[in-house]
Each structure stands twice: as structure tokens, then as C-alpha cells.
Amino acid sequence: MxxxxxxxxxxxxxxxxxTVASVENVGTYNLILKNDLNTSSDIEGRIMIGGNIDMAGKSLDVASRIAADPVVDAVTVVGNITANDVKTQNGNIVYGGSAGSTNLILNGSGAVVQQSQSVLQNQFDAIYQSVIDDSNYYKSLTANGTFNTSDMNNLKFESTSSDDLLVFNINGSDLLNGSFSFGFTPTVPIIINVAGTGALSINAKAFGNFTKQVASLVLWNFYDYTSIGFNGDGWNGSVLAPNADITSGTGSLDGGFAALSYTGTVELHNQLFTYVPPGNTSGEEVPAPPVxxxxxxxxxxxxxxxxxx
Known part of the structure; x- marks a missing residue:
């Protein structure tokens, strides 16, 4: 036995x-947190919070950039909601704990639903496990591009590959300062695996053709970091950081973010990473290895x- x-x-x-499920995590949600959310700015897309919305004295505006039809769960919170108000422009507000005196406001179609915490916890656990699995999968991929760090003021992602997925493996220390861009015109999904442990304070900034317009093509995979501060002028691209608490204070975050917790003062824009391996559809398994x-x-x-x- x-x-x-x-x-x-x-x-x-x-x-x-x-299995690759990015389309179901950072391709669906603007923010996925295992623990708590504390922000003072809007989030344009859907959020899935495994802990609490911990925003006493603050207001949260969600889902201004999702479709009104069909109606989806714009806010899902396994725990409690503590804030002046939580407002959705479209979609439902679903929570498992207590909302206390928080005003829950629906500006569009949708409903306020208190649901079993165990049901919501199971739903969250499945999604967060897909975040962990995707992070592990992406970090195992072989790079077909390089990161040119010879000029800190002109860091370049370079590739001549014709593959339908570009992969770069870089070090977190390369993002401490400077400016980065692409040495090519991005037309296919891009994975940027960022190696390192502990805390990372990012002061590097995107410039040139690394714009908000290409954010939906890019996924940054901070697979081992436990703390990440986005301190440059915002951030372009989705982020998998399943072991990290993240903070931000300038610009905007353009992408789907998955992390332990988030504390920040900038808007999250609904530029999601919806990569699906060729020949597969959402939720299907990619070809299994011979083993x-x-x-x-x-x-x-x-x-x-x-x-x-």
C-alpha cells in the first residue's frame, strides 16, 4: 500500500x-491575494481575496473595466470587509465573514451575497494553487531571450526567436535601478522569470516600447521573493509572486497581480495576461511528459x- x-x-x-491556468488566475482577476488587501486607490478589474479587506476609514472602487453582462463576482472576500465603503461598478460583492458597518454599494448590475466561508475558501484555494503551479511551471522553461544589462540606463530584453512564447530569465538585482525596454516589437506572450530571495525593492522603470499597451502580453514571475516593493513609476505586466507581500506607491500597476498581500496607494489597471498554450483551451491540460x-x-x-x- x-x-x-x-x-x-x-x-x-x-x-x-x-496544466497551465494563467487565463483563470491573472487572466481573470486584477488582484488575487492569499491574505489581506489595504489600498486607497481603485482597482479596475475583479478581485479575489483569501483574507480580509482591511481598509478602515478608506473606500474601495472596483470593476469599472469589466463587462456588465454577464454578471460576475467582482469582489470575492473569504474573510471580513472593513472599510467606509466598497463599491462595484459592475458585478457582485461576495463575502464569507462579516461586513460590519461597511457600506456595500452596487452601481451596476449585481448583488451583495454572504456565502459560506468554507465554500469560498475552497474556491480560493483552487485558484491560488493554480498561481503556485503556474509560477513553478514558468520558472522551469528554457529561456529563448536575453537581458542585456551592459548599460543600466538602457537595459534591453533581446530575442530573435520566432517561438509563440518568449521566455527571459533574469536576476532581481537587475531591477534595482535603471530603465528597461524591448529590443524588438512585442507581438507574442512574454514570460520574465525573476530569480532571487528575500526582499526586493524595484526602482527600475519601463521606458521606450515597454509601454502600458503591451502590458497584457507580459507576465513577471517572482517565484521565490517574500517581499516586493514596486517603487518605480508604476509597473507594466502581470505578476505572479505567490510567496510575497507586495507594496507600491507611484504610478499605476497595469496587469493581474497574485501575491500574499498588497498594501499600496496606486490604481490597478485591468490589463490581464490571458496566455493559453497553443492547441489548448482554458482549463485543459497541456501535453503531459512521457514519465x-x-x-x-x-x-x-x-x-x-x-x-x-
Missing amino acids: KTLNQLLASLAVVVSMS FFLLFGGLIATLALKRRK
């Missing part, structure tokens, strides 16, 4: 690694032997 359990565990790992079939065959053989006994 121990061998069988080990085989099943290995099989589960392989299957989980064969999957070996493990599956071993599982079948093990079960057959046990039945004989």
Missing part, C-alpha cells in the same frame, strides 16, 4: 505540472497485481 500511495502521489505531481505514461502504466500494473492477491 505504501508503494501504491507513493505512486499516486508522484502521478498527482506530474498531472499538476502539466506520466510510465507512472500511469505502473499504477495499472500495481492495481492488477493487488487484485490477483
Whole structure:
């Protein structure tokens, strides 16, 4: 039985690694937080909060840039809502804990719904696990581009690849200062894996053709950092930072963000990363590696032997 359990565990790992769900996390939500949200600015898209909205004395305006039809959950909070008011321009406000004296305001279609915390927790856990899985998957990809750091005032992402996904592997220390741009015209999705641990204070700024207009093509993967401060003039591109608390104070954040928590004073713009591997649709598995079939065959053989006994 121990061998069988080990085989099943290995099989589960392989299957989980064969799925890319970015379109369902930072391709759907403007902000996904495992813990708490504390901001004083608007969020244009949908939010999914695993902890609390902890904004005493402040107001939150959400979902001005999502469609009115169909009606979706614009605000989902597993825990409590503490604020002067939370307002949606479109969509529902759904929470599992207490809203206390917070004014919950619907400016468009939608409803206010208090739902079982366990149901919301399960929903959140599935989404956040997809964030972790995607982060692990993307960091394993082989780079087909380089980051030219010879001139700190003109940092360049460079690639001559014709692939349908560009991958860059860089160090967080490369983003401490300076300005960065693309040495090509972005036309396909781009993954930027950022290596490093601990705290990262980003003062580097996008310039040139690294504009808000290409933000929906870019995903930054800060896979090991535990704290990230976006201190430059805003940020272009979605962010996976499943182990990090993030802060910001200037410009705007243009992309879908997934992290432990967020504290900031800037707007989040609904420029989402909706990459789906070619030949696949949302929620489908990408082709599994050959070891999957070996493990599956071993599982079948093990079960057959046990039945004989």
C-alpha cells in the first residue's frame, strides 16, 4: 500500500505540472491575494481575496473595466470587509465573514451575497494553487531571450526567436535601478522569470516600447521573493509572486497581480495576461511528459497485481 500511495502521489505531481491556468488566475482577476488587501486607490478589474479587506476609514472602487453582462463576482472576500465603503461598478460583492458597518454599494448590475466561508475558501484555494503551479511551471522553461544589462540606463530584453512564447530569465538585482525596454516589437506572450530571495525593492522603470499597451502580453514571475516593493513609476505586466507581500506607491500597476498581500496607494489597471498554450483551451491540460505514461502504466500494473492477491 505504501508503494501504491507513493505512486499516486508522484502521478498527482506530474498531472499538476502539466496544466497551465494563467487565463483563470491573472487572466481573470486584477488582484488575487492569499491574505489581506489595504489600498486607497481603485482597482479596475475583479478581485479575489483569501483574507480580509482591511481598509478602515478608506473606500474601495472596483470593476469599472469589466463587462456588465454577464454578471460576475467582482469582489470575492473569504474573510471580513472593513472599510467606509466598497463599491462595484459592475458585478457582485461576495463575502464569507462579516461586513460590519461597511457600506456595500452596487452601481451596476449585481448583488451583495454572504456565502459560506468554507465554500469560498475552497474556491480560493483552487485558484491560488493554480498561481503556485503556474509560477513553478514558468520558472522551469528554457529561456529563448536575453537581458542585456551592459548599460543600466538602457537595459534591453533581446530575442530573435520566432517561438509563440518568449521566455527571459533574469536576476532581481537587475531591477534595482535603471530603465528597461524591448529590443524588438512585442507581438507574442512574454514570460520574465525573476530569480532571487528575500526582499526586493524595484526602482527600475519601463521606458521606450515597454509601454502600458503591451502590458497584457507580459507576465513577471517572482517565484521565490517574500517581499516586493514596486517603487518605480508604476509597473507594466502581470505578476505572479505567490510567496510575497507586495507594496507600491507611484504610478499605476497595469496587469493581474497574485501575491500574499498588497498594501499600496496606486490604481490597478485591468490589463490581464490571458496566455493559453497553443492547441489548448482554458482549463485543459497541456501535453503531459512521457514519465506520466510510465507512472500511469505502473499504477495499472500495481492495481492488477493487488487484485490477483
